Amino acid sequence: MFKIKTYNAISIKGLNRFPRENYEVASDIGSPDAYILRSHKLHGEALPESVKAVARAGAGTNNVPVEEYTKKGVVVFNSPGANANAVKELVLAGMLLGSRGIVSGMQYVNGLTHMTDAEEMSKLLEKEKSNFAGMEIQGKTLGIVGLGAIGSLIADAALALGMNVVGFDPALSVEAAWRLPNQVGRMENLQSLLARSDFITLHVPAIPQTKHLINADTLKVCKKGAVLLNFAREAIVDAHAVVDSLNAGHLGKYICDFPEPILLNRPDVLAMPHIGASTEEAEENCAIMAADQLVDYLENGNIKNSxxxxxxxxxxxxxxxxxxxxxxxxxxGVLGHVLSVLADHKANVVDMVNKSRGDVAYNIIDVETAPSAELIAALAKVEHVIAVRVI
Incomplete structure (x- = not known):
């Protein structure tokens, strides 16, 4: 019986992926084999020795102490692409809101509560509507920073809306490259993208290398009047530098999903309450993907989207x-040492696979007969081995 500890409100469709005959799932459970969570921060919390894996029902894992868990052999999963459509739709809405005076116009209309004559209101609005004019996005250039699951969907949608699309992603994977429409112009660096884009949307992870990727220096390169959209992570953008650029009349608008006090009550900022992935469909998709990955890992040792x-x-x-x-x-030398231990204990290897990533490696070995406790203890003592499981 595997034990899964839940944090946050996980979609029931995701929790139902754990077969009840083999899994106990609860928010208060002792000696869990794995965690499944959304935004709960695990930094500073004691990690039970029983925990073998953590699955984040979402893309970002900055709420998980990944480096610490890696040293303990705990696999950290995320759910890339499961909420991509939800974020894509909000980015498109943000572009449309940022291109015209839609929000300010609606606020103006709702402020006309003193008026009682419909004809009089109509005449007033006809006179004032030029204050809320904007531009069409057709024919404008959208720069996408980060061409993964979300970025490629946005590229498709923007092309369908008649926009020109350019992209920059120094870590573009082969899989992502295949998904990307061939009409997207590949930029060699961030500065080239910023200089030619009317709209700029960010879709990179929050890692040390991307902290304040958009700052005072990069904002100077932006096309005058450009609209910057951030539906990725708060840390990617230096909000103070954005405000300075807006005040200087260089950056046109900032549209984001990460409000900060410095951004409030500005007509050139549209800040949303972190709702990028807050759709029923996205939450279900993320939970299902996270649960399926935990099941495959706990039952078969397979790793996907770690x-x-x-x-x-x-x-x-x-x-x-x-x-x-x-x-x-x-x-x-570690794998060779492990194989020699197996040979010493007369454990016949039927099949195996070995993969590495950075400073860690992971191995699956099928053996002909069930290993003894003595053998597993010997494997755990091999130098540089972090964790051993028998499935």
């Missing part, structure tokens, strides 16, 4: 005695 371990998968073969998985520091 932020700290390599992607590893191996089919289960009928008649195999057991599956052994182990993680280790990515140094030479």
């Amino acid at each position: 932020v700290n371990f390599p992607a590893v998968s191996m089919d289960r073969n009928a008649g195999i005695g057991a599956r052994i998985t182990f993680s280790n520091q990515n140094v030479s």
Whole structure:
């Protein structure tokens, strides 16, 4: 029986992916095998030794101490792409709101409560409507920083709306490149993208390398009057630098999902209450993906969509005695040492796979007969081995 501890309100459709005959799922549970969570911050919390994996029902994992968990052999999963459509739709709404005086115009209309004559109101609005004029997005250039699941969807939609689209992503994967429409112009650097874009939308993770990616220096490169959209992470943009650029009349508007006190009550800022992935469909999709990944890892040792371990998968073969998985520091000689220990204990290896990612490696080994406790203890003592499991 596997035990899953939940944090936050996880969609019931996701929780139902855990078969009740094999899983106990609760928010208050002792010795959990895994966590599933959304925004709950795990930094500073004690981690039970029983925890083997953490699944974040969402894309970002800045609420999880990933480096600390990696050293303990705990696999951290996220749910990339599960909320991509929800974010894409809000970005499109943000672009449209930012291109015209829609919000300010509606606020003006709702302030006319003193008027009682419809004809008089109509005449007034006809006179005042030029104050809320804007521009069409057709024919304008959209610059997308980060061309992953969300960025590629936005590129598709923007092209369909008649926009020119350019993109920049130094870490573009082969899979993401295949998803990307061929009409997207690839920029060699961030500065080139900023200089030619009427709208700029950010879709990169919040990591040390992207902290304040948009700052006083990069904002100077932006096209005068450009609209900046941030529906990725708060830390990517220096809000004080944005305000300075707005005050100087260089940046046209800032539209974001991460309000800060300095951004409030400005006509050139549209700040939303972190609702990018807050749709019923997105929450369900993220929960389902996170749960499925935990089930596959706990039952088969397979890893997909981990932020700290390599992607590893191996089919289960009928008649195999057991599956052994182990993680280790990515140094030479560890796998050879493990195989020699297996040979010393007469454990016949039927199939295996070994993958590495940065400083860690992960291995799945199918053996003909179930290993003894003595063998597992010997494997755990191999130098540089972090964690060993028998499935």
